[in-house]
Amino acid sequence: MKPDGKVVLLGDVNVGKTSLLHRYMERRFQDTVSTVGGAFYLKQWGAHNLSVWDTAGREQFHGLGSMYCRGAAAVILTYDITNFQSMVELEDRFLALTDTASTDCLFAIVGNKVDLTDAHAFLPETEGRYQCEKPLSTSVSTNVKKQVHMDDAIALYRKILKYRMMDEKNAPAAEKMCFETSAKTGYKVDYLFETVFDMVIPVILQQKHEGMPQTVDLNNYKTTKDTQFVCCR
Numbered sequence: 001m002k003p004d005g006k007v008v009l010l011g012d013v014n015v016g017k018t019s020l021l022h023r024y025m026e027r028r029f030q031d032t033v034s035t036v037g038g039a040f041y042l043k044q045w046g047a048h049n050l051s052v053w054d055t056a057g058r059e060q061f062h063g064l065g066s067m068y069c070r071g072a073a074a075v076i077l078t079y080d081i082t083n084f085q086s087m088v089e090l091e092d093r094f095l096a097l098t099d100t101a102s103t104d105c106l107f108a109i110v111g112n113k114v115d116l117t118d119a120h121a122f123l124p125e126t127e128g129r130y131q132c133e134k135p136l137s138t139s140v141s142t143n144v145k146k147q148v149h150m151d152d153a154i155a156l157y158r159k160i161l162k163y164r165m166m167d168e169k170n171a172p173a174a175e176k177m178c179f180e181t182s183a184k185t186g187y188k189v190d191y192l193f194e195t196v197f198d199m200v201i202p203v204i205l206q207q208k209h210e211g212m213p214q215t216v217d218l219n220n221y222k223t224t225k226d227t228q229f230v231c232c233r
């Protein structure tokens with residue numbers, strides 16, 4: 001399966017990037033998911049094949065090179081809503097990495113771990129689509145203070161448009177592209193990925209039109225299902 005488009009997750013270590021991907025792709029949450037060894041998932045979306053990239057732990061150990069975002073059609077910038085510094089890092093450290101992304105690249109901003117602060121995030125968005133491993137009443141606590149609010153995310157989104165020299169009128173609305181999720185309960189995880197996947201298709205068609213070279217050729221990998229985890233190490 002050859003990917004038509006690349007979607008990357010960016011953000012500080014521990015914000016929950018691997019957990020979000022794992023929740024969406026594997027339909028579950030594990031307290032200890034290892035990023036090391038992981039690289040990307042393949043996801044069929046309509047007539048298109050998407051590669052969805054995790055950082056393979058490099059944000060912690062070696063930093064991420066310019067390769068990581070090269071040709072990306074969408075970037076999902078992730079922070080932890082209980083850690084203000086993780087939001088600051090998105091602007092200070094991670095935004096510059098998107099210089100190599102596609103010119104029409106779509107941006108989403110995601111505040112994860114909302115189960116720690118918001119009672120409404122105890123339940124996954126759609127009942128029955130997720131099986132929670134533990135009874136929710138015992139697995140969550142709302143004693144943690146929310147350090148980043150939706151307004152902060154919306155302000156960052158606007159800064160990104162400026163940084164990328166994109167006209168706000170032509171870009172998706174900030175309110176639409178800022179999400180609060182919980183990989184732990186599954187809250188809004190499907191909504192996040194499916195919104196991004198739907199919106200990334202026109203970007204991919206535009207890339208094809210402009211003759212963007214493919215960033216990875218996965219013809220050598222066999223796929224049996226519509227998603228597959230591919231290890232690059």
Ligand SMILES: Nc1nc2c(ncn2[C@@H]2O[C@H](COP(=O)(O)OP(=O)(O)O)[C@@H](O)[C@H]2O)c(=O)[nH]1
Binds near residue numbers: 033182
């Ligand atoms: N409470 C809570 N913990 C989470 C959530 N997502 C991830 N975690 C935890 O945060 C830690 C870091 O998650 P991980 O996915 O490895 O983050 P990454 O470094 O960004 O890939 C792990 O201990 C996870 O169990 C969430 O939505 N809620």
Ligand SMILES: [Mg+2]
Binds near residue numbers: 017018019057
């Ligand atoms: Mg990780």
